[in-house]
Amino acid sequence: MRLPARLLRRRLDSHKGDFGHILILAGSLRFSGAAVLSAAAAMRSGAGLITIGLPKSIARAAIKIKPKEAMILPLPETKEGSLSQAAYKKIEGFLNNIDILLIGPGLTHDKSTQALIRKVILSADKPIVIDADGINALAGHLGTLKTKRNIIITPHPGEMSGLTGLSKTEIQNNRKEVSRRFARDQQITVVLKGHKTVVADAKGNFYTNKTGNPGMATAGSGDVLTGIIASFLGQGLDTFKAAKYAVYLHGLAGDLAAKEKTQLGMIASDITDKIPEAIKICS
Secondary structure, eight states: OOOOOHOOOTTTTTTGGGGEEEEEEEOOOOHHHHHHHHHHHHHHTTTTTTEEEEEEEHHHHHHHHHHHTTEEEEEEEEEESBGGGGGHHHHHHGGGGGGEEEOOOOOOOOOOHHHHHHHHEEEEEEEEEOTTTHHHHTOOOOOOHHTTTSSEEEEOOHHHHHHHHOOOEEEETHHHHHHHHHHHHTTTTEEEEEEEEEOOOOOOOOEOOOOGGGGSSTTTHHHHHHHHHHHHTTOOOOHHHHHHHHHHHHHHHHHHHHHHOOTTTTTTHHHHHHHHHHHHHOO
């Protein structure tokens, strides 16, 4: 699959602001690497600017491991080291500076954090990519989605079960129909992850992915995918195309990583390392 010309061709007078400023709200004391993985993948897939919003207690440590190109936004936290509702005011003010919001990886199930997630999604007037604990925060609160447009959610079957009330078996046996119906009903774009990840949007567009391998079933692989999706949104693709091409590229990078590292030996950051090579193949 060839990537869109919009991603591959850049004007000679381009500057970083042309390719999207992404705010990544992710990570916690226990899951400090989630935001770093998303940020690195976004940068490798063409994002212009990245700001990582982190609990303040891990922000200083993250400076040592984050992509050198990314910026840090330290935020108020809970006693357990996750983002707290007190972070909302600072986040709200910062939303005016960005183009894309990525929210969810590693944020935990803390009640204060989950309430913050819903409040930010409701107030953000930007395209949003919602993953992991961002999705979990929406279970029982689907009205949060219906007030918005330009949203992409990236659930695995377990998270989709929490949103729909269907069992994982029902979802896996009807991946196409479940994804299409949820995308239509909520007026969003759905990326249902797993073997042959599917992408569906509210307009009826649908895509089944054929890249990727079992070696990608490793911690942080989904964080890499959300970073690529957010990057493609920031570079001007609509939600369906951003999700479709990101899923394909993510899988291709995973296939390249498996050839070098083996499926058994690969980790999520190996996928990120192969993004430039995958882009060359798709150019």
